Amino acid sequence: MEGGTAVQGRRRRLLSPLDASFLYFERPTQLLHVGSVAILDASVPFEDLVAAMDARIKPFRRYRQRPVRPFLDLGWPRWEEDPDFDVRRHVRHVAVPPPGGERELHELVDTLFAVPLDRERPLWELYAIDGLADGRSALLWKIHHCMIDGVSGAQLLETMADGTPLAPRLPRPRPGPFEQARAAAEAVRAALAPAALRERMADAFEAAGTIVSMLRHPSPSPPFDGPLSDRRRIVWAAFPLDALLTVRGAAGCKVNDVVLAVIAGALRRYVLRRGALDRAPWVRALVPVSLRGAAEHLKLGNLVSAMFPVLPLDEPDPAERLRRIAAEMGSLKDRGQARASALVLGLAGVLSAPVSALLGRLMPCQTTCNTVITNVPGPREPVVLLGRRILDVHPIVPLFMGMGLEFAVMSYTNRLSICANADARLVPDAHLLPDDLRDSFAELVGACGARPDTAAAAPLPGGLRVADLMVERVIAVGPGDSVPEAYRLMRACRIRHLPVVGPAGELLGVVSHRDLVAAGPSSLLGRPEEERVRLLAWACVGDLMETHVSTASPEEPAAEAGRRLVRYKIGCLPVVDARGGLAGIVTEEDFLRWATERMAG
Numbered sequence: 001m002e003g004g005t006a007v008q009g010r011r012r013r014l015l016s017p018l019d020a021s022f023l024y025f026e027r028p029t030q031l032l033h034v035g036s037v038a039i040l041d042a043s044v045p046f047e048d049l050v051a052a053m054d055a056r057i058k059p060f061r062r063y064r065q066r067p068v069r070p071f072l073d074l075g076w077p078r079w080e081e082d083p084d085f086d087v088r089r090h091v092r093h094v095a096v097p098p099p100g101g102e103r104e105l106h107e108l109v110d111t112l113f114a115v116p117l118d119r120e121r122p123l124w125e126l127y128a129i130d131g132l133a134d135g136r137s138a139l140l141w142k143i144h145h146c147m148i149d150g151v152s153g154a155q156l157l158e159t160m161a162d163g164t165p166l167a168p169r170l171p172r173p174r175p176g177p178f179e180q181a182r183a184a185a186e187a188v189r190a191a192l193a194p195a196a197l198r199e200r201m202a203d204a205f206e207a208a209g210t211i212v213s214m215l216r217h218p219s220p221s222p223p224f225d226g227p228l229s230d231r232r233r234i235v236w237a238a239f240p241l242d243a244l245l246t247v248r249g250a251a252g253c254k255v256n257d258v259v260l261a262v263i264a265g266a267l268r269r270y271v272l273r274r275g276a277l278d279r280a281p282w283v284r285a286l287v288p289v290s291l292r293g294a295a296e297h298l299k300l301g302n303l304v305s306a307m308f309p310v311l312p313l314d315e316p317d318p319a320e321r322l323r324r325i326a327a328e329m330g331s332l333k334d335r336g337q338a339r340a341s342a343l344v345l346g347l348a349g350v351l352s353a354p355v356s357a358l359l360g361r362l363m364p365c366q367t368t369c370n371t372v373i374t375n376v377p378g379p380r381e382p383v384v385l386l387g388r389r390i391l392d393v394h395p396i397v398p399l400f401m402g403m404g405l406e407f408a409v410m411s412y413t414n415r416l417s418i419c420a421n422a423d424a425r426l427v428p429d430a431h432l433l434p435d436d437l438r439d440s441f442a443e444l445v446g447a448c449g450a451r452p453d454t455a456a457a458a459p460l461p462g463g464l465r466v467a468d469l470m471v472e473r474v475i476a477v478g479p480g481d482s483v484p485e486a487y488r489l490m491r492a493c494r495i496r497h498l499p500v501v502g503p504a505g506e507l508l509g510v511v512s513h514r515d516l517v518a519a520g521p522s523s524l525l526g527r528p529e530e531e532r533v534r535l536l537a538w539a540c541v542g543d544l545m546e547t548h549v550s551t552a553s554p555e556e557p558a559a560e561a562g563r564r565l566v567r568y569k570i571g572c573l574p575v576v577d578a579r580g581g582l583a584g585i586v587t588e589e590d591f592l593r594w595a596t597e598r599m600a601g
Contacts, residue, residue, distance in 0.1 A: 014076045015067060015146060017356060022145040023067060023077060024357045025400070029228040031116050032145045033123065035396040036157070036410075037109055037234075037419075040388040043130050043137040046093045048386055053126060054087040056160050062147055066122050073357035082122055089118075091126045099133035106235065109140055110424075113396060114232045117144055137388070145398065157393065158580075161383045219370050222271055222280035224405035224427050231424035236394040237434040238417045239441060242564075245550050249569030250448040251319070253326035255548035256375050258444070259409050260285070260329070261322035263373055263418065264311040265440025266433060267405075271313055273429075281314035283370035307332045308369060318440070319447040333543070372397055372406040377547040380507070381580045382413055394419040405430075411548050466561050467554035469594060470575045470584035476501045479508055479542030486541050487516050497572040497587065500545045505581045507574050509545035516544065551576045554583055562591050 015023070022032045057063040065079040094112070096104040108129060117123045123144035130137050239262075247258050271277050289305045309328045315321040374397055383390045394417045395408035404426030408419045418437055422430035476499040477486050486498055496513040552561045552573040561573055565588055575584040 013078045013080070015078065017076070019146045020067075020077050020353070021356065023069065024073075028116075029230045030398075030400060031114070032398045032400065033113075033117055033142045034145050034148065034398060034408075035113060035140065035142045037105075037236075037394045037396070038139045038141075038157075038385075038390045039132075039392045039394075040137045040139065040385065041391055042135055042388045044128060044139075044386050044388055046128055049128055050087060050091050052386055053091050053160075057087070063122055063124060066120065067146060069357075070353075073354050076353045085122065089121060090124055091128070093128050093130070095129065095131040098131040100131045101133055105129070105132060105138060106233075109234050110232050112140055113142065113234060113421075114230060117142060123147060136391075139385075157383060158379045161379075161385060162387065219284045219368055220280040220282065222267070222283055222370055223274045223276045224270070224422070225370055225402055226404060226423075226426050227402065228399055228404060228423050229425040232399070233422045233424045233427065233430035234396055234419065235422070235430055235433050236417050236419040237437040238392055238394075238415050239438075241411055241414050241416050241548065241550075243441070243445060244416055244548070245564075245568045245570075247322075247445060247448050249567065251322055251326065252569070253322065254329070254546060256287075257322060257326040257329055259375055259416070259418065260287075260309065260311065260325050260373060261318065261444055262437060262441045263407055264313060264321055264325065265318055265443060266436035267311065267371075268313040268315075269436045269440065270433070273432075277314060280370075282310050282312050284308055284310055284368065286369040286372045288372070288374045317447065318444040322444060322448070369401075369403065371403055372400065373409065374407070375409040376411075377509075378410045378412040379580070380413065380549075380551060380576065381578065392417060396421055399423055416548070464558040464594075465554065466552045466556045466558050466573075466575055466586055467584075469558055469561075469590045470552075470554070470586040471590070472584045474499060474574075474582055474585050476582060477511070477541050478502070479540060479545065481541045483516055483539040483541060483544065486511060487513075490516075497585070498541070499574045499582055499585060500541055501582055507549070507551065507576055507580065507582050508542075509547040510549050510572065510574060511541050511545040512571065515546070549574060552586060553577075558586075558591075561586060565591070 026032045062079065064082055064085045066082050067077045068080045069077045094108065096108055112127055117125060124147065125142045127140040127142075128137065129140060132138060244255055244258050248255050251258070267283060268277070271280050285308065287307045287309060289307055307329070309325065309332060312321055312324050315324060374395075376395065378393055390412075392415060393410055393412045395410040396419055397406050397408040399406055399421055404423035406421050408421070410417055410419075420430065420433045420437075422433070424430070427433075475489065475493055475495065477489065479500055479502075490496060490498065490513055498511050499507060500509045500511055502508050550564055550568060550570070550573060552564075552575050554575055554577070565571070565573065572585055572587040574582060575586060577583045
């Protein structure tokens with residue numbers, strides 16, 4: 001048994017094929033670290049920051065380990081402890097000439113992010129940036145993609161906050177030989193079940209179809225794609241989440257569809273300015289999809305798949321552009337493209353380590369996609385670090401395979417940031433992109449007739465609070481629960497919305513009856529609704545839920561919560577406490593019941 005435990009330990013130290021690929025594909029002009037810029041309302045004493053980081057990374061052993069590649073890459077890289085680990089080698093102190101503005105901050109971030117990480121040390125750095133105007137400061141994170149993906153990065157941001165209790169790592173019970181044999185037999189039985197075989201066949205056909213389609217219809221050549229240089233320009237624009245939710249409600253789509261439409265409108269402006277719309281009437285985007293379930297909360301490494309929507313840059317009408325993008329994303333989800341892409345990525349693990357490393361060295365620096373757009377929900381509650389409040393968070397994605405302009409999107413409290421990473425040679429006018437994004441969004445808001453309501457809410461009689469209306473005993477599901485099970489739960493409990501929660505009760509999203517029905521086959525096929533949803537046995541709630549969700553607090557005036565229900569055209573608001581836990585739910589029915597009782601009285 002001890003020998004078997006040692007073998008399992010060695011395997012756990014090996015990088016997965018997907019994580020290892022980020023080491024294999026890295027080149028001097030293709031540095032594969034991700035990052036973020038957090039703006040704080042005040043400066044952080046550097047010595048306090050060093051001590052805090054030294055303490056708060058202790059539960060995450062990976063931050064004290066470095067990836068080591070074996071001789072000639074004859075095996076997979078493995079994680080090894082850095083014998084000389086010192087947190088001061090990773091936490092640095094820099095400053096801009098005070099009072100630093102946006103230009104000075106961007107220039108410093110551009111320079112620091114273009115510097116490679118030291119391969120002899122754990123692959124992460126944190127820069128404390130002082131000297132900003134109004135006494136503010138910034139933190140620049142750099143973490144290699146082999147360690148982390150976007151969702152786990154957002155989770156780590158919350159974990160590093162003041163007062164966040166770190167969940168203790170409970171020892172897993174070691175199964176005996178009979179339990180292991182029974183689990184293996186159940187896994188084989190499930191894999192050979194007719195429904196599972198049909199699902200795998202459908203995934204294989206979709207994967208093959210996606211590859212054939214990309215080969216038959218190669219992506220155009222927009223002016224921002226080409227051989228990468230070693231210089232970067234990182235710019236961002238932030239939007240009120242309220243405005244995006246209003247557009248989502250007016251258009252009847254997902255928040256991610258709105259984000260893709262905003263970026264498509266900005267790219268249209270860019271190619272028009274460069275006179276290149278004729279050679280790039282559309283672009284293909286790589287949109288990562290998280291496969292991270294509740295069991296993988298705070299687990300490092302990459303757990304992602306992808307979808308490949310086409311963004312129509314030749315469509316001048318912003319509302320029609322959004323409609324086409326929403327229809328495209330809906331079609332890709334119906335066909336299970338994310339699962340099919342996961343199947344293709346899984347096949348990479350079949351290759352041996354030497355072959356994977358060789359492919360990484362020989363792979364041409366071009367791809368069948370034109371840009372990357374990754375969208376990650378961030379903390380819903382303000383994050384405080386050493387008593388300083390984080391005002392904004394701007395995520396950064398690395399440039400890859402000849403794509404000279406990529407976007408990372410992240411929501412934080414009531415704002416959403418769209419951050420562009422551009423190759424300074426391919427996109428010399430990257431400083432114009434924030435205005436392109438803002439103009440695109442303003443145009444979309446106007447076209448959808450979705451001007452946010454800025455009028456102050458009139459208080460209802462008696463100062464009614466959300467806590468006076470909400471239901472405290474909430475029926476919720478997890479992201480890994482099946483879609484048919486969620487549908488049966490809605491029918492049995494006569495409800496139309498289910499909050500989706502994580503292992504600690506934190507709110508992850510909301511799935512509605514409309515989401516479940518819309519994901520099934522068309523009603524024109526003549527099948528009953530329940531049967532159409534049953535055909536989605538392959539799907540989990542996490543595949544369909546809306547992650548960018550408007551929430552309420554128990555003490556919030558009920559009038560404001562009701563106005564948001566009307567403005568966003570939604571049926572419920574999850575109620576969260578100060579720690580982000582699900583405390584209840586308030587629905588349009590609760591407001592209707594209250595109003596009806598008052599009218600009857």
